[in-house]
Structures are given as structure tokens and as C-alpha cells.
Amino acid sequence: MSEKGDPKAREARIREALLGFGAERLTSPDPKKSGVALSAVMPGERMLEASEWLLKEGYTLLDLSTCEFQEGFLVSYHLDSFTEPFRLALRVLVKDKEKPVTPSIHPAFQGAEWHERESFDFFGVVFEGNPNLVPLLLPHDLPGPPPLRKDPKALASLDALGILGDGAAKEGGKGKEGGENGV
Amino acid sequence: MELSLLYFVKILVAVLAIIALMVGNAIVMVYVERKAAGFIQRRPGPYEVGPWGTLQAIVDSMKLLAKQIFVPANADYILFFLAPILAFFPVLLLFLPIPFGPYLTSWETPDGIILILAFAGFGVLSNLLGGWASNNKYGVLGAARAVSQSIAYEIPLILALLAVIYQAGTLNLSEIVEAQGSWPWQWNLVCQPLAFFIYLVSLVAETNRAPFDLPEAESELTAGFHTEYSGMGFALFFLAEYANMLLVSFVCATFFLGGYKGPILDGFWWTFIKAYLVMFFIVWIRWTFPRVRFDQLLNINWKWLLPLSLLNLWVTAIVIKVIG
Amino acid sequence: MASSNFNFINPFTFLNVQDSPGTYVGDFYTDNFEKGARAGNVILNLGPQHPSTHGVLRVLVELFGEYVLRSEPVLGYLHRMQEKMGEVKTPYQYLPNMGRVDYLNPIAWNWAFAGAVERLAGLEVPEKAEWLRVVSAELNRISSHLLWWGAFVMDLGGVTPILYAFEEREKINDILQIVTGSRLTYNYFRFGGVGQDADGRFVDLIKDFVPYMRERLKMYKALVTENIIFRRRLEGIGPMGEDICRRYGATGPIMRAAGVMCDTRRLYPYGIYDRFDYDIPTGPTDDCMGRYLVRLEEIKESLRILEQAVRDIPGGPHIVAKAPKPAYKLPAGESYFTVEGARGQVACHIISDGGKTPYRIKLRAPGFSNLSLFAEAAKGTLLADAIAILGSLDLVIPEVDR
Amino acid sequence: MRAIWDNIKGLYSLLVGMKITIVFLFSPRKTVHYPRKVVERENVENYRGPLELTRGKKDPAKTPCISCQLCVKACPGNCITVVKGKEGKAPSLWTYDFSYCCLCGACVETCPTGALAFSHRVYMVAKSREELLLDLLADLDDRVKKSPQLEAKTDAKSDAKSEAKTDSKADAKAGAPAKKDGEEPSPA
Numbered sequence A: 001m002s003e004k005g006d007p008k009a010r011e012a013r014i015r016e017a018l019l020g021f022g023a024e025r026l027t028s029p030d031p032k033k034s035g036v037a038l039s040a041v042m043p044g045e046r047m048l049e050a051s052e053w054l055l056k057e058g059y060t061l062l063d064l065s066t067c068e069f070q071e072g073f074l075v076s077y078h079l080d081s082f083t084e085p086f087r088l089a090l091r092v093l094v095k096d097k098e099k100p101v102t103p104s105i106h107p108a109f110q111g112a113e114w115h116e117r118e119s120f121d122f123f124g125v126v127f128e129g130n131p132n133l134v135p136l137l138l139p140h141d142l143p144g145p146p147p148l149r150k151d152p153k154a155l156a157s158l159d160a161l162g163i164l165g166d167g168a169a170k171e172g173g174k175g176k177e178g179g180e181n182g183v
Numbered sequence B: 001m002e003l004s005l006l007y008f009v010k011i012l013v014a015v016l017a018i019i020a021l022m023v024g025n026a027i028v029m030v031y032v033e034r035k036a037a038g039f040i041q042r043r044p045g046p047y048e049v050g051p052w053g054t055l056q057a058i059v060d061s062m063k064l065l066a067k068q069i070f071v072p073a074n075a076d077y078i079l080f081f082l083a084p085i086l087a088f089f090p091v092l093l094l095f096l097p098i099p100f101g102p103y104l105t106s107w108e109t110p111d112g113i114i115l116i117l118a119f120a121g122f123g124v125l126s127n128l129l130g131g132w133a134s135n136n137k138y139g140v141l142g143a144a145r146a147v148s149q150s151i152a153y154e155i156p157l158i159l160a161l162l163a164v165i166y167q168a169g170t171l172n173l174s175e176i177v178e179a180q181g182s183w184p185w186q187w188n189l190v191c192q193p194l195a196f197f198i199y200l201v202s203l204v205a206e207t208n209r210a211p212f213d214l215p216e217a218e219s220e221l222t223a224g225f226h227t228e229y230s231g232m233g234f235a236l237f238f239l240a241e242y243a244n245m246l247l248v249s250f251v252c253a254t255f256f257l258g259g260y261k262g263p264i265l266d267g268f269w270w271t272f273i274k275a276y277l278v279m280f281f282i283v284w285i286r287w288t289f290p291r292v293r294f295d296q297l298l299n300i301n302w303k304w305l306l307p308l309s310l311l312n313l314w315v316t317a318i319v320i321k322v323i324g
Numbered sequence C: 001m002a003s004s005n006f007n008f009i010n011p012f013t014f015l016n017v018q019d020s021p022g023t024y025v026g027d028f029y030t031d032n033f034e035k036g037a038r039a040g041n042v043i044l045n046l047g048p049q050h051p052s053t054h055g056v057l058r059v060l061v062e063l064f065g066e067y068v069l070r071s072e073p074v075l076g077y078l079h080r081m082q083e084k085m086g087e088v089k090t091p092y093q094y095l096p097n098m099g100r101v102d103y104l105n106p107i108a109w110n111w112a113f114a115g116a117v118e119r120l121a122g123l124e125v126p127e128k129a130e131w132l133r134v135v136s137a138e139l140n141r142i143s144s145h146l147l148w149w150g151a152f153v154m155d156l157g158g159v160t161p162i163l164y165a166f167e168e169r170e171k172i173n174d175i176l177q178i179v180t181g182s183r184l185t186y187n188y189f190r191f192g193g194v195g196q197d198a199d200g201r202f203v204d205l206i207k208d209f210v211p212y213m214r215e216r217l218k219m220y221k222a223l224v225t226e227n228i229i230f231r232r233r234l235e236g237i238g239p240m241g242e243d244i245c246r247r248y249g250a251t252g253p254i255m256r257a258a259g260v261m262c263d264t265r266r267l268y269p270y271g272i273y274d275r276f277d278y279d280i281p282t283g284p285t286d287d288c289m290g291r292y293l294v295r296l297e298e299i300k301e302s303l304r305i306l307e308q309a310v311r312d313i314p315g316g317p318h319i320v321a322k323a324p325k326p327a328y329k330l331p332a333g334e335s336y337f338t339v340e341g342a343r344g345q346v347a348c349h350i351i352s353d354g355g356k357t358p359y360r361i362k363l364r365a366p367g368f369s370n371l372s373l374f375a376e377a378a379k380g381t382l383l384a385d386a387i388a389i390l391g392s393l394d395l396v397i398p399e400v401d402r
Numbered sequence D: 001m002r003a004i005w006d007n008i009k010g011l012y013s014l015l016v017g018m019k020i021t022i023v024f025l026f027s028p029r030k031t032v033h034y035p036r037k038v039v040e041r042e043n044v045e046n047y048r049g050p051l052e053l054t055r056g057k058k059d060p061a062k063t064p065c066i067s068c069q070l071c072v073k074a075c076p077g078n079c080i081t082v083v084k085g086k087e088g089k090a091p092s093l094w095t096y097d098f099s100y101c102c103l104c105g106a107c108v109e110t111c112p113t114g115a116l117a118f119s120h121r122v123y124m125v126a127k128s129r130e131e132l133l134l135d136l137l138a139d140l141d142d143r144v145k146k147s148p149q150l151e152a153k154t155d156a157k158s159d160a161k162s163e164a165k166t167d168s169k170a171d172a173k174a175g176a177p178a179k180k181d182g183e184e185p186s187p188a
Helices: A007-020 A044-056 A110-124 B005-040 B058-068 B079-093 B112-119 B124-135 B137-169 B171-178 B195-208 B231-255 B268-286 B295-324 C013-019 C028-034 C083-087 C091-101 C108-120 C127-153 C161-180 C200-225 C227-234 C242-247 C253-257 C290-313 C368-371 C382-394 C399-401 D002-025 D041-047 D070-074 D106-110 D138-144 D154-170
Strands: A024-027 A038-042 A060-068 A071-078 A089-094 A101-103 A125-129 C043-047 C056-065 C067-074 C332-341 C345-352 C362-363 D050-054 D080-084 D092-099 D115-120 D134-136
Touching: A007 A024, A007 A038, A007 A044, A024 B079, A038 B137, A044 A071, A044 A089, A060 A110, A060 C200, A060 C253, A060 C362, A071 A110, A071 C043, A071 C345, A089 A101, A089 D002, B005 B058, B005 B079, B005 B231, B005 B268, B005 C332, B058 B195, B058 B231, B058 C290, B079 B112, B079 B124, B079 B231, B112 B124, B112 B137, B112 B171, B112 B295, B124 B231, B124 D154, B137 B171, B137 B195, B137 B231, B137 C043, B171 C253, B195 B231, B195 B268, B195 B295, B231 B268, B231 C290, B231 D092, B268 C200, B268 D002, C028 C043, C028 C056, C028 C067, C056 C382, C083 C091, C083 C200, C083 C362, C091 C108, C091 D050, C091 D106, C108 C332, C108 C345, C108 C362, C108 D115, C127 C161, C127 D138, C161 C200, C200 C290, C227 C290, C227 C382, C242 C368, C253 C290, C253 C362, C290 C382, C332 D106, C362 D002, C368 C399, D050 D138, D092 D138, D106 D115, D134 D138
Parallel strands: A038 A089, A101 A125
Antiparallel strands: A024 A038, A060 A071, A071 A089, C043 C056, C056 C067, C332 C345, C345 C362, D050 D115, D080 D092, D092 D134
């Protein structure tokens, strides 16, 4: 498990490792305001490597929160180590909306299987390598598109919300009634 | 012993009386058990039907009589209906040699206990058939458990009784009672404490009561072998369970607690008081303990009760040889 | 098949059916599960209606004799699409839903959602409100653990203790009813405070309750914890070490029983938890017994917090002066807030685009991750042990299914 | 050897458990046996039951509701219907579907005139869904008929307390069925 040490050194180490896995837009938002200490956008194909490294560091997958934006599906992996207050939010942007596919991190975090199945249920995001990608919470024969996908008109832009930036939200997307009549 | 008409009439009356006793016992015990469970759990138990809820058991049995009997698809019809009947009727026979009072024995036979032990095995057969015939996986698991549990626990049960039989030198139940004195320290309980303890544990296991209620383990197998039974089928299983409890309690009273003998005024009331005390003990532990696991159940038997009962038998034999 | 006429069948049909898969027409999940089964093994559906699956969980198990070879929980029987509901209601209107996500520990969910909204909106919470939040959350934790305790012992066949647990639970319900007005699905928190202030009776009842509960814990110990049957049923059953917990994301008492001091109250102090002196119990063993002991210790620690809390009660308002109205709009942005619930880390992730309703609400249920661990922990155990493991995970199905 | 000793000690633990349950067997029951006994008044008073309209300060027979529809908009379950009357601001219809209500209190908190409050009807029973569609104006009229004068709040509290005392006294008389609580009957 990761040694307890200087928080700054730890942050630098994790930053460096994540950069090594091809992380982009690495930011450290104020944990008091957003709840995460480090946020990064990862390339989907390197996510598994990164999670294997993080597992060795003593990190745990808390949850996997998917959200649909104009740019694509943003899959946020929230990870925590429980030994020190340093929560990570690693994001994978699945750009192809027609066939959203991203590799599964099941080999590292077996608990991700269910979270991925849940995202598959709600958004139709396919996680390649998940051993049992069948509907988990919804009936297997549910008609229609995945229920949490939004009406294209109601979609917000990722950049306008600024959740991948420094946390400071810009004016934008205001007045849109998100999901009221999502498909 | 010649077979005469009078003799048959006596047996017939005895059988009818035993049926009445079994049904009456079930009704009383359902009430007592529910009331005791309620009081232990600090709630009033049955309360609404009749004064203090005394009519609850009768009303419940009426309900069971009126209920539709549900037969699952692909169930084996004959065995499915045969099983509850098989559970109930052999128990009738088992009450025949029990000496309720000094002259109150249905069938005075020199080998009464052999009869009881021989026919006691029928109960588990009905459990097996019921579980098997109802085409239910829980039922089959329950039936399998019932068989191995019953077979395992019959051995220490017999060995524990055998020690008493050695001591009394007879298989006749009345004579075993006669061999004991009137006062509690003259009972077999005192000179055979280990046998009494082994018998007590085995009787709980033989009657499938908690903490040894594995064949019907509610939280694991929903209801075990009688999962698919409803209405009268269920009622008969229920009746058989209480009848079995009553039987082993009577045997316990006869063998270890001095039967119909008591400090004052021997009579059948002593048998009943003692048997019902044993029944209350069974009820009491049911509402106190969690259930054991199946391998533990068998371990208790093969690793503890069986060696202990053999040891007990051995010591008894030596002592008898030395003294007598 | 309606059985109107007598059909005499081969008694071995039961075995034959098992030998040729496909004879039984199972549903989608049974068929899916059956693909991996060995011929001759029995596939058993535990649930959705089963006495020990606490609600409507369904677990498919492959049995060899009584040994569980493989198992797979099937969820969704109580799925209510809480996350979608969050997208069509304003945050204020969505708040009552939090009491329904986990009906045994609603205060933690109240706090997770209210906390996430406050974090996003930058709302300050008055001191008195924080005090009320801590006290109600700890009371709720005790009541949740009590019900788990009773239900767990019932899974193991002891029917009586759950009714003793309910005595204490009723007392806690009486206390919480004073401030929340309800007895089960509390909707107590508001953005920037709590719904109602406490009166003197609230404090008095807590003062009475703490010593009473300590006495009862002694009885619990004598009746259940030290009982030989109970100990033999739990010791060494279902070990879940730190590694497996990390891989599956298990939190709460399961992770703590594995020896990791993971507690959000300590790690990311929220509310006024940093004022109180309490320990985070970690388990002596990582088996069912360890998890059991950790939860009982947690009741004691919660009592300690309550004892300190009633000693020093802050004054002031119980809600901020300009509390958000029902039509309150969230500012655009994202926030993530975690709370230590009775079952583990409860988290709420809100993304807002500044519209009338939140853009996305993700609820992280601890039971969801904890249950995903079951399949691995139950492998190769006896059926009765699998039930004990299932019970030791402390599942609340509405929370798992959301 | 140690295992054997453990098992023998375990038998003692079983006896301890049996002692506990036999003591409970002979100790008094904890259940409040509902039709014969009721819970203390104090416990009922803070219970949030179905909504009711409060009585106006000036005219105790009228509701202070001004039909502003704020509660209708605030309600997450859409269970409130308020129709404005022809004269003034007073409502002519105020119905509320209790089967959809989640008792969250959004309406009570948004009401600008304090016209809404939670009742304390613990013993409310309905036999069908239609019975749960409550007409609060009729309910208010019922209450006005019962006690035309508006009691001051402090009086009501002390009254409740004294009643609770008599209740507890009645309960103390062992087994004697306590007199029925002064609860308002549920609107049929």
C-alpha cells in the first residue's frame, strides 16, 4: 500500500504517473468545493493500465458515473485510497455517440463490472472486456433507447460547464431544462 | 397373551384416545409455543381470538382445513399425498407401549421400546418422500438433510436409551418406570446424567426442532421438505411434528424422569407434567438459539455424542457387572 | 403446466432435467447463468422471494450437493430509476427521494445529497444545524445497525433477537420523530440547514437512551455474541481481505473489518465530526465475525459521540436565513460529496448546467459495491455459509437497486 | 484439548442465553396493544400525518389560504389541487391526494400565510384509494363545528399534557384498558 508521506510528494507522484499514462487536462480543483483532489482526462485505451497502477497504490474504485454531453459520453471513475484524503476523478470521454465503446477496467477492479453494466443499462456505453455485459438493473428486454440519454436539444456542452477545467463554471447552458423530456 | 375381542376393543379405544391426544396436544402446543415465543420476545403473542387468544390454534386449523391444496407441476402425485399421511399415522403406533399411568398402558408389551425405535424411522421417510415428490429443489435439499440428520442422531439416541435398559434389565417401559423410585433422586436422571444429556440433544435433532431444524431451515431452504405443501398437507406435517415431540418427551419422562411416579400420589398426571416440562424445554431453546450448520450438526453427533454415548454404555456395563 | 389430470411420472425426471440443459425454460438470467454450469449440478434461485435475501434480491447459485460453486446476484427487482427522477425534479423536490433510497439509513442519504448541493452552491450551514445533523446521523446509524443485527441473527436461525433490537429501534424512532416527524423515511435535511429545531425533550431522551443502550449491548453480548453456536457459525466464514475489498470497492464495516481504517468522517471531515472524540473500530478478523464485531463496536462509538454531543449544544438558527426555495436553481458545475453511512461510503455526484433541474445525479450506493463482492466470497462455501455472508454484507435492496 | 475445553465452555454460554430468555419470558411485555392502549400523547404530537388547513387568526372558522398556488407548484408528487373561489382570495376547493403525498413538507414550508400544517392523525385508516383523496376545507369545517373557538396554542399544549398524564395513569393500572385517546377520528 502506498506509503504515507508528504502530500505534495504524493500528488506529484500520482500526477507524474497519470501523465505517463497519457492523461490530459490534469487539474487539481479545490477539494472543499468539488469533492475531488485531482481530475484528469484519460485516453480510454490506457485506463486499464492506469487502474492497475492505482490498485497497486492502494486505490479503490468508488463509482463510475457516466454522463452524456454534446461531445460524447463522459465516464468519470472516482477513486479513493481511504488512507489519505486524496480522491481522484479520472474521466474517459467516449466520443463516438453511435457506437460508444471503451475498454473495461474489470481486470484491475473487479467491482467495476457492475458499475460498467449499470452504465451500459442507462447510457448504452459498451465496455469491451467486461465478462458479463448483460443488463443489471433494467429488464433485458426494455424497449427504446437507454433511459438516461438526453434529448439532443437539451444536451449541454462540456466546455461550457467547465467541469474539466479548473472548476470555475462559465455562463453557458443556462436555461436548458436538462432531461425533462430526455428520450 | 391371547387375542380376544376385548383386547381388540381395548386397542381400538386406545388408538382413538391417542388420536384425540395428538390433536389436542397439537392445538395446545401451538398455543403454548406461540405464547411462549411472544413472551420471550416481549410481545403478547396470540391475543385476539378467544380469551387471551386461546382459540387461535383452533381457528388456524380450521383455516388450514379450508385451504386449497396446491400441487406443483411435475410433482409425483401419489407420493406427494402419501408423504403427509405417512408422517402422521406411524406416530399413532408409537404411543401404544407408553405407560401413561400405573395401569394406563395401551398395549403392555415386553419389548415396547423396540417398537418405538423401529417405527420412529418412518417419520424421516415421509420427510424424504415429501421433499422428493414435490419437485422442488429446496424440498430435495431439505429431504437429503432430514435423512442424514435422522440416521445420524438415531444412533446416540438408541445408545443412550440402551444404558438405561442395561440398568433396568428390561425392554418393557412399565418395568423401566417401576425400576425407578418416587423421588427425583431415585430417577435415572441422577444415575445416568450423561445419557440424559445425550438423549436430550438427540431428541431435539430427531424432531427437527431448532437449533437442529435443518431440514426446514427457514432462512436457507425457505421451508425445506414441506416448501410446497399447503392446507391439510402442511397441517399433517405440523401435527406429526408435535406428535413426535410429545412422543420423545414421553419416552424421556419414562426413561429418565420416573414416568408416572412422583413424590405424592403416583398417576398419569406425573407423566404428563414431566413430558410437558420437556416439551417446554424444547420450545424454550427454539426461541433462544441460532441454528447450527449442517456439517457442525453431524460433527456434534459423530465426534461428540456417539463416543460419549458409547463410553457411557461401557461404563454402565462395567458398573452393572461389578455391582450386580 | 396445469395439472388437472393425474400424471404419473418417472421419479428420476428431476435428475434427467438437470442432465440436459434447456429442458427447463428459465428466464434470461437463468439461461445466461446456466451456460457456465457443469452438467449435473443444481442451479438454485435464491429469491427474489426468499426469507433471507432481505427484500427482493435474487441470487442464482450453482450447487454441488450443498456447496456453492458459483453464484450471481440478479438485481433490478426494486429498481426505481432514482437517478432519472433527479433529472426531472428540482433539487428541493428531489430531497424527499433520499429517504426512500435507503430506508434504513435515510439521514446519511439526506446528508449526501444536501451536502453535494451545498458544496456546489457554496451554502454555509449554521452550527446548530450541523449539530442536529451529526446527532440525527449517529442515531440513525445505531438504528440501522440494530436492525441489521436482528436480521443477521435471524438469517442464522435465531428468531428472537430481532424483536429485542426493535425495542431499541422504537426508542430511536421516538427520538428522531421529534425532529423529523416521521419514523422511517426521514426527510429532515434542507439545503443550508435542517427542517426543524430540536426541543428539550429531544435532548432528554438521548440522555436517557445512551446508558440504556449500553446496558442492552451487554445483553446482546451475552445472548448472541458469546453464544457458541453463533460463534461457530461465523468464525472463519467468508474472509474478505483488504485486497478483495479494494478490488471490489467494498467500503464501510466490511473494509474496516479487513483492518483498513477507512471512514469518511475521519478522512474528509464533514459536519462537526472533528469536534468529537471517537474511534474508528477495525476488525480483529476479516470474516463474518469480524464484520459483526465492527458493527457492534460502531454502535458504541456512536453512543460516545451522542454522549459528547448532548453535553455541549450550540445555539443559533437551525437553517440559514435565506434558505433555498423549492424552485431553487443550482449553479452550473460539478460536485461530489461523500458521507459515511451505516453500510459504507454514500456519495452523491451532481452535474448541473445551471438549469431548473440538475443535469445528472449519480448516487453511489455502498451496498451496490458490497454486494458485487458476494459472488467471490461465497465461492466454495456451504449454502448456510453463503447465507451468513449475504447477511454480513448488510444489504438494503432499495439502496442497491436505487 | 483446547478445542474440547472451548466446547465445554460453549455449553455454559448456551445456559447464559437460556437464562436471558427465561427472564424475558416472565418480565412484562413491551407491546402497546393498540385498540386497548395507545402510545403516549407526546409521541403523537410530533408525528407528521396528512396535511390540514390551519385556522385563521382573525376568523377561526376560515382558512388563511389565499389560493396563491405556491404549494401546488412546490409539491414533488403533484398531489394538491387548489381552486380559487369567486369572492376574495379564499379557495373554493382544496383537495389533496394523500396516496401521492410523501410528507416532505415542501408545501408547509412555502406557504406564505401559514395556512398549512401537518396533522397528527396516527390512527388514520382508509379502506380504498378514494378515501385518501382528502377534502381539507370540509375537514376544517368539521373541526370548526367541534370547537368553534380557537384555543390558544399554549392551552392546547397544556391540555394535551394533562391528558397524557391521565392516560399514563390509566396505563399504570395493570392491564386495565386505557380509555381511548382523544384523537380526532379520521375523516371518512
